[in-house]
Amino acid sequence: MTPIANMQLETAIHPEGLRRTVIEPITRVEGHGKITLLMDEQNHVKQARLHIVEFRGFEKFIQGRPYWEIPVLVQRLCGICPVSHHLAAAKAMDMLVGARTLTPTAEKLRRLLHYGQTLQSHALHFFHLASPDLLFGYDAEVATRNIIGVIQAHPGIAVQGVMLRKYGQEVIRVLSGKRVHGNFAIPGGVNKGFTKEDCNYLKKDLDQVIKWSQSAVEIARGLYTGNLEENASFGAFRSNFLSLAAPDGSFELYDGKLRATDADGGRIFDQVDYANYLRHIHEEVKSWSYMKFPFIVALGNDAGWYRVGPLARINNAERMPTPLAEEARKRFAAMGEGGPVHATMAYHWARMIEMLYAAEAIRELLDDPDIYGKDLLIQGERALEGVGVIEAPRGTLFHHYVVDENDAVVKANLIVATTNNNTAMNSAVREVAAHYLDGKELTEGLLNHIEVAIRAYDPCLSCATHALGKMPLEVELLDAQGRQVHRLIRNADGSCEEG
Amino acid sequence: MSSSFFLDGKAIPFKEGQTVLQAAMSAGHYIPHLCWRPELEPHSSCRLCTVIISGKPFSSCTQPAMEGQNVECDTPELKAMRRAVTQLLFVEGNHYCPSCEESGGCKLQATAYYLGMQDNHFPHQFPVRVRDSSHPLVNLDRDRCIRCETCVRASRELDGKNVFAIHGRGIRSKLAVNSPTGLLKDSGISPEDMAVKLCPTGALTVKRVGFEFPIGQRIFDQESIATLELREYANQEAVHG
Numbered sequence: 001m002t003p004i005a006n007m008q009l010e011t012a013i014h015p016e017g018l019r020r021t022v023i024e025p026i027t028r029v030e031g032h033g034k035i036t037l038l039m040d041e042q043n044h045v046k047q048a049r050l051h052i053v054e055f056r057g058f059e060k061f062i063q064g065r066p067y068w069e070i071p072v073l074v075q076r077l078c079g080i081c082p083v084s085h086h087l088a089a090a091k092a093m094d095m096l097v098g099a100r101t102l103t104p105t106a107e108k109l110r111r112l113l114h115y116g117q118t119l120q121s122h123a124l125h126f127f128h129l130a131s132p133d134l135l136f137g138y139d140a141e142v143a144t145r146n147i148i149g150v151i152q153a154h155p156g157i158a159v160q161g162v163m164l165r166k167y168g169q170e171v172i173r174v175l176s177g178k179r180v181h182g183n184f185a186i187p188g189g190v191n192k193g194f195t196k197e198d199c200n201y202l203k204k205d206l207d208q209v210i211k212w213s214q215s216a217v218e219i220a221r222g223l224y225t226g227n228l229e230e231n232a233s234f235g236a237f238r239s240n241f242l243s244l245a246a247p248d249g250s251f252e253l254y255d256g257k258l259r260a261t262d263a264d265g266g267r268i269f270d271q272v273d274y275a276n277y278l279r280h281i282h283e284e285v286k287s288w289s290y291m292k293f294p295f296i297v298a299l300g301n302d303a304g305w306y307r308v309g310p311l312a313r314i315n316n317a318e319r320m321p322t323p324l325a326e327e328a329r330k331r332f333a334a335m336g337e338g339g340p341v342h343a344t345m346a347y348h349w350a351r352m353i354e355m356l357y358a359a360e361a362i363r364e365l366l367d368d369p370d371i372y373g374k375d376l377l378i379q380g381e382r383a384l385e386g387v388g389v390i391e392a393p394r395g396t397l398f399h400h401y402v403v404d405e406n407d408a409v410v411k412a413n414l415i416v417a418t419t420n421n422n423t424a425m426n427s428a429v430r431e432v433a434a435h436y437l438d439g440k441e442l443t444e445g446l447l448n449h450i451e452v453a454i455r456a457y458d459p460c461l462s463c464a465t466h467a468l469g470k471m472p473l474e475v476e477l478l479d480a481q482g483r484q485v486h487r488l489i490r491n492a493d494g495s496c497e498e499g
Numbered sequence: 500m501s502s503s504f505f506l507d508g509k510a511i512p513f514k515e516g517q518t519v520l521q522a523a524m525s526a527g528h529y530i531p532h533l534c535w536r537p538e539l540e541p542h543s544s545c546r547l548c549t550v551i552i553s554g555k556p557f558s559s560c561t562q563p564a565m566e567g568q569n570v571e572c573d574t575p576e577l578k579a580m581r582r583a584v585t586q587l588l589f590v591e592g593n594h595y596c597p598s599c600e601e602s603g604g605c606k607l608q609a610t611a612y613y614l615g616m617q618d619n620h621f622p623h624q625f626p627v628r629v630r631d632s633s634h635p636l637v638n639l640d641r642d643r644c645i646r647c648e649t650c651v652r653a654s655r656e657l658d659g660k661n662v663f664a665i666h667g668r669g670i671r672s673k674l675a676v677n678s679p680t681g682l683l684k685d686s687g688i689s690p691e692d693m694a695v696k697l698c699p700t701g702a703l704t705v706k707r708v709g710f711e712f713p714i715g716q717r718i719f720d721q722e723s724i725a726t727l728e729l730r731e732y733a734n735q736e737a738v739h740g
Binding site for chain 1: 597598599600630632633638706707708709710711712713714715716
């Protein structure tokens with residue numbers, strides 16, 4: 001499918017008279033969304049859209065709150081990756097309190113927390129949410145295509161997934177006091193040190209966790225290469241990729257600079273200070289989704305959309321900092337034959353490589369004497385604006401805050417990983433709809449193909465919808481015969497006009 | 500021979516001039532309360548310490564202990580009443596415990612746990628209250644104010660400043676700042692003031708130090724509000740008699 005043909009399925013030219021099919025809610029993803037398909041009498045797909053129908057509004061309601069409250073408040077965006085929001089906000093607050101560089105102990109403990117988060121979130125997604133499709137087939141019996149079915153048919157894999165997630169959750173609990181929604185990072189550092197007892201506790205199961213993670217990479221690789229032809233083309237399209245990268249170009253989850261590459265692997269920009277992200281990333285709003293559509297400014301909104309997350313990070317990384325993950329990355333990169341891997345289904349494989357990296361990185365940190373330091377906080381010259389960017393499990397996460405002289409937040413901008421992947425997920429939906437559903441009688445199994453494509457991105461829909469009053473709307477009043485009586489349009493800038 | 504009264508059937512000794520609440524606390528019996536502080540004159544506004552004496556409700560923080568009287572305190576009806584009063588305090592304000600820096604150190608929250616409060620029960624009022632962050636060191640978050648007047652009394656009686664007052668009536672009453680502009684920055688408040696330290700919720704806090712105590716090391720992670728209050732009261736009595 002050509003990119004133009006793909007884009008043409010975003011909006012049907014003549015929607016009147018088309019049959020509407022709705023998949024609602026999308027299952028086995030975090031949050032609430034739906035897919036709508038418009039088809040003609042011959043079942044040809046004329047329009048396919050992923051809609052994010054829930055609304056959270058964090059950007060608005062945190063206004064007026066004191067800055068030190070924000071890292072704890074915004075983690076309530078999500079129950080799966082709260083640590084990502086906690087840390088991204090804390091990094092922004094570090095800038096506000098003038099802590100450009102944290103103490104080694106504080107930074108390493110934050111990294112430990114983040115790697116625990118990456119491990120548990122990736123395990124959750126691959127084993128609990130995605131594996132039923134991958135193990136049983138996309139159109140397998142729906143009654144068994146779920147985690148209970150996995151437990152019954154593949155108990156070893158199910159236990160591995162549960163235990164991996166449990167370990168990541170334990171890392172989070174030890175540091176932040178709770179498995180979900182604890183508190184640890186505060187502006188300028190962390191509020192708690194690390195002990196030998198903590199270390200011994202986390203080391204106890206770590207060798208097994210690394211073995212399980214290695215095995216998970218092999219499971220994901222085997223599932224991908226075992227049906228290479230279909231996996232390479234399923235919901236596949238070429239795109240740009242965005243991620244953080246370390247100064248030496250290696251893989252980075254917690255800090256680093258922004259790197260964007262084109263579909264051939266060429267650099268669009270590299271080593272960009274994320275505090276200047278607004279010079280490079282803008283967001284477009286569309287009338288049919290609460291989720292915005294980010295794009296790279298230099299390429300414009302039509303060509304500048306990009307993908308983030310495991311596939312983008314592994315494609316963008318020149319190397320992994322840990323040996324087992326690097327070995328796994330090389331095997332993965334070989335699939336791209338010198339360029340990036342573009343297959344949507346390769347996300348799962350890349351995700352498991354990252355999980356292995358997280359497990360290895362946890363081991364390195366637990367062997368690092370710096371984690372026992374007592375110097376946890378640093379402060380410097382106050383500022384009124386802060387940006388924090390982190391690689392959340394689902395992709396690059398931007399938190400940007402402006403505060404007033406009384407310490408209250410006056411402006412916030414959150415570009416969440418799932419938002420970054422908005423155009424990509426819609427492209428995948430259109431690709432799958434055109435290839436698998438076009439001209440056919442719809443069945444549950446066929447419709448699940450679309451959900452499979454979305455699940456590959458591990459979207460967190462409830463994280464992603466915060467802009468208030470920015471969405472363009474179009475309201476039509478029709479008479480009993482369907483003729484338009486009145487039309488009112490609200491533009492993205494808030495102005496209204498009669499159509 | 501010392502005087503005594505009966506609290507739920509148990510003899511409680513008391514000294515001349517003690518209230519029922521003071522005598523009960525001295526004897527190691529916690530009666531829930533939010534507006535009462537041993538350092539301050541009793542106020543009798545939160546009504547949590549209500550007990551039944553001779554079939555009638557009284558605030559135990561203001562009711563003088565009397566020889567031989569029978570005081571009902573831990574009855575199912577009074578427990579339910581205290582829980583309902585606490586629920587009302589929650590719904591009349593805007594209390595967002597998950598993101599509040601006082602969580603784990605908040606007496607309103609600790610009291611709710613002590614009373615077995617499982618939900619808010621009553622519809623939230625979502626009042627519109629103005630936050631005052633104008634002072635460089637002290638934050639006033641009226642969303643969290645339960646109008647117990649602890650700060651009003653502490654500022655007058657202990658700090659000698661008279662920074663706060665309550666204005667308005669009934670459910671519309673709110674905490675006001677006695678300054679030319681009505682803002683905290685133009686008042687004489689300081690972070691060391693007892694008015695700030697004694698606030699039972701997060702309405703008055705010292706700025707820029709939120710979440711300094713990790714989960715597990717916060718006040719009420721260590722002990723219940725009953726244990727804490729009884730221990731503090733015993734310490735105070737040991738010092739002041």
